[in-house]
Structure formats: C-alpha cells, structure tokens
Amino acid sequence: MRKKIYVGSFILLIFLLIGGMYYSLPYYVSKPGMAKELAPIITVDDGYQEKGNFMLTTVRMGRANIYSYLEAKMRKYEEIYPIEMILNKEETEEEYNVRQLHLMAASKLNAIEVAYRRAGLPVQYNYKGIYVMQVFPGMPADGILQAGDRIFKIDGKSFSSSEKFISYVGKKHAGDHVTLTFTRKNTEKTAKLTLKPLKQDPKRAGIGITLVDDKEIVVKPNVKVKTNDIGGPSAGLMFTLEIYNQLTKEDFTKGYQIAGTGTMDAAGNVGPIGGIEQKIVAADKAGAxxxxxxNEKGAKDSNYRAAVKTARDINTKMKIIPVDTFNEAVEYLKKLPKKK
Known part of the structure; x- marks a missing residue:
C-alpha cells in the first residue's frame, strides 16, 4: 500500500514539474541575447568591404513559466515585466509578434533612407497598401481581418499611405459600408464591413484596426537586409552604420568590433530602447x-547612463559612446584611430 502511495506521489510530482513548463504566468522575462555581425545580414550591391565589424545586439524575450520566473528572480541581468507592460491593450501575443516584425521592417526602411541620403544617393518609395497590426474585439474587423493582413484597396480604390486610408474612412459614418480588398498568405480576399463608432472616440466611426504603411524603398545600388525572425526597432542605428559603411570607400569600423543599439527615425535621430543592460552583457561576451x-539628450535615466553602470558592474573594457543622432556616431568613427 505504501509503495502505491510513493509511486502515485512520484507520478503526480512528474506531472506538476512538466505542467510548470507549460503553464504561462502573466509576466514576460527578458535576458541577454546575442551580438551578431551585420555584414552577413546586410548586402549592398558592389559595396565596400570592412576590416572590423558592426554588430546588432538583442535580448531574448518570452512569456514566463514558473521556472523561467524563478530563474529570473535569481539572476542579475534577467528582468521580469508584467504582461501589460509588453502587450498593448487588448493585443494578443500573435498581434504583438506581428507588431515587432513590422517595427523591424520600419527600422530597416529608415536605416536605408538615412544611410543613402547621407551618402548623397536618391531615395524613393513605392506604396503598396497597409498592414493590419491589431484587430479590436467587438469591432467590424473582428473575425474578418487578422494581424499581418495587407489591405491594398478600399471600395476599389488604392491609397498611397495609411494617412489617406484613415482620411477616407474618417469621412464616413456609423452604419456606412466599406469593401476591403486584402491579401493573407498570398491569397486575395474581399470583405464588406459596416462601420461602428470607435470606442476611444464615439463621434467617429471605423472598422477597429491599427495599421502601418506597407511600402517598398527604391535605391541604387540595391541593398538587401535579411533579418529573418528578429523583431523590434532597436537595431536601427547599427543597420544604418553598416549600410553607410558599405556605401562609402572609407572603412568606418577601422578594424574594431563595434556593437550598439538604438532606434532610427527618417531624420537620423537615435531613440531609446529596452533591455540596454542585457545588450551590454551580450556585446561584452561577443568581444565588442x-x-x-x-544618449536621450543627457537625461538622468538615459540608456547611456544605464549602459555605463552595467559596463562598470561587469568590469568590461568596452567603451560606451553616447549618441543622439546617426551623424554623431559617424563623426566619432571618423576621429577614431585605425586599430593596429
């Protein structure tokens, strides 16, 4: 009898241990990711070679289970975030992943534009429609559209930007109909929706989605940026540096291993990101x-200050350089002596 109790308890314990791996908590855990060389990822046709390397840095982010939560509690450079700090209101995990991939896509476009304009080369855009980023429950698009769908016509008309799409729909009223033409996984679909008052502004009507431009950048020489499943906008600065370096005869790496992070807007401004501490750890391990x-214009709680604090804590010899713009990064590299 006692043996049966032991066996039953053991089996129950096994089930609990396995269940703990698959039971998701209302938290996300982030930890140091990798520092990856950009030259194999970015290719400018007939671009110049470099002796050193520019590297993007990442964090690993995932939904917490019991074990990853406890592990993060015990490890210094792992962070725990409540789910509402990661997901937007009413956003699903699938929509979050789509949003991260489109943020990466926008980051690449800005990087290409800034680098080519700095190199004195023309930049043009071809607008192809809009991507659905999020569908709000209870609104007309709910159950019809999905995150990642590409809408390229409304009522048979094409639009050159999301602003014009929003303006067209914004002139309509609750009860009016719109017919959308969109693609999902390369399959064309149509849907007729009846507009409803928007929850955030009942005086206006809509279909209940958030969206982003689907546009293609046109440059010469051609550039390819292969990011696979890397999401988010934080590699913008380093993308821009790598592209610009391949466009110019001067090698701005000067033979060094150069990592970094920061968003990049179309004007060349560098923006803050999350997980700077984990990225410093990743870059140090990669030999940057x-x-x-x-730099966030010298703010007391800037990414730069947090990076310096982490660098001191892990006792790295890596130099931490504050930047507010792409041009500042280039000017620093211009003055950098070549590595012997």
Missing part, C-alpha cells in the same frame, strides 16, 4: 570593443 548607446 565599442558600444553606441542612446
């Missing part, structure tokens, strides 16, 4: 000698 960090 220089790290560009968003």
């Amino acid at each position: 000698e220089i790290f560009f960090a968003p």
Whole structure:
C-alpha cells in the first residue's frame, strides 16, 4: 500500500514539474541575447568591404513559466515585466509578434533612407497598401481581418499611405459600408464591413484596426537586409552604420568590433530602447570593443547612463559612446584611430 502511495506521489510530482513548463504566468522575462555581425545580414550591391565589424545586439524575450520566473528572480541581468507592460491593450501575443516584425521592417526602411541620403544617393518609395497590426474585439474587423493582413484597396480604390486610408474612412459614418480588398498568405480576399463608432472616440466611426504603411524603398545600388525572425526597432542605428559603411570607400569600423543599439527615425535621430543592460552583457561576451548607446539628450535615466553602470558592474573594457543622432556616431568613427 505504501509503495502505491510513493509511486502515485512520484507520478503526480512528474506531472506538476512538466505542467510548470507549460503553464504561462502573466509576466514576460527578458535576458541577454546575442551580438551578431551585420555584414552577413546586410548586402549592398558592389559595396565596400570592412576590416572590423558592426554588430546588432538583442535580448531574448518570452512569456514566463514558473521556472523561467524563478530563474529570473535569481539572476542579475534577467528582468521580469508584467504582461501589460509588453502587450498593448487588448493585443494578443500573435498581434504583438506581428507588431515587432513590422517595427523591424520600419527600422530597416529608415536605416536605408538615412544611410543613402547621407551618402548623397536618391531615395524613393513605392506604396503598396497597409498592414493590419491589431484587430479590436467587438469591432467590424473582428473575425474578418487578422494581424499581418495587407489591405491594398478600399471600395476599389488604392491609397498611397495609411494617412489617406484613415482620411477616407474618417469621412464616413456609423452604419456606412466599406469593401476591403486584402491579401493573407498570398491569397486575395474581399470583405464588406459596416462601420461602428470607435470606442476611444464615439463621434467617429471605423472598422477597429491599427495599421502601418506597407511600402517598398527604391535605391541604387540595391541593398538587401535579411533579418529573418528578429523583431523590434532597436537595431536601427547599427543597420544604418553598416549600410553607410558599405556605401562609402572609407572603412568606418577601422578594424574594431563595434556593437550598439538604438532606434532610427527618417531624420537620423537615435531613440531609446529596452533591455540596454542585457545588450551590454551580450556585446561584452561577443568581444565588442565599442558600444553606441542612446544618449536621450543627457537625461538622468538615459540608456547611456544605464549602459555605463552595467559596463562598470561587469568590469568590461568596452567603451560606451553616447549618441543622439546617426551623424554623431559617424563623426566619432571618423576621429577614431585605425586599430593596429
């Protein structure tokens, strides 16, 4: 009898241990990711070679289970975030992943534009429609559209930007109909929706989605940026530096291993990101000698200050360089002596 109790308890314990791996808590855990060389990822046709490397840095982010939560509690450079700090209101995890991939896509476009304009080369855009980023429950698009769908016509008309799409729909009223033409996984679909008052502004009507432009950048020489499943906008600065370096005869790496992080807007401004501490750890492990960090115009709680604090804590020899713009990063590299 006692043996049966032991066996039953053991089996129950096994089930609990396995269940703990699959039971999701209302938290996300982030930890140091990788520092990856950009030259194999970014290719400018007939671009110049470099002796050193520019590297993007990442964090690993995932939904917490019991074990990853406890592990993060015990490890210094792992962070725990309540789910509402990661997901937007009423956003699903699938929509979050789509949003991160589109943020990466926008980051690439800005990087290409800034780098080519700095190199004195023309930039043009071809607008192809809009991508659905989020569908709000209870609104007309709910159950019809999905995150990642590409809408390229409304009532048979094409639009050149999301602003014009919003303006067209904004002139309509609750009860009016719109017919959308969109693609999902390369399959064309149509849907007729009846507009409803928006929850955030009942005086206006809509279909209940958030969206982003689907546009293609046109440049010569051609550039390819292969990011696979890397999401988020934080590699913008380093993308821009790598593209610009391949466009110019001068090698701005000067033979160094250069990592960094920061968003990049179309005007060349560097913006703050999350997980700077984990990215410093990742860059140090990868052997980076220089790290560009968003300065946030000298704010007391800037990414740069957090990066310096972490660098001291892990006793790295890596130099932390504050930047507010792409041009500042380039000017620093211009003055940098070549590595012997």
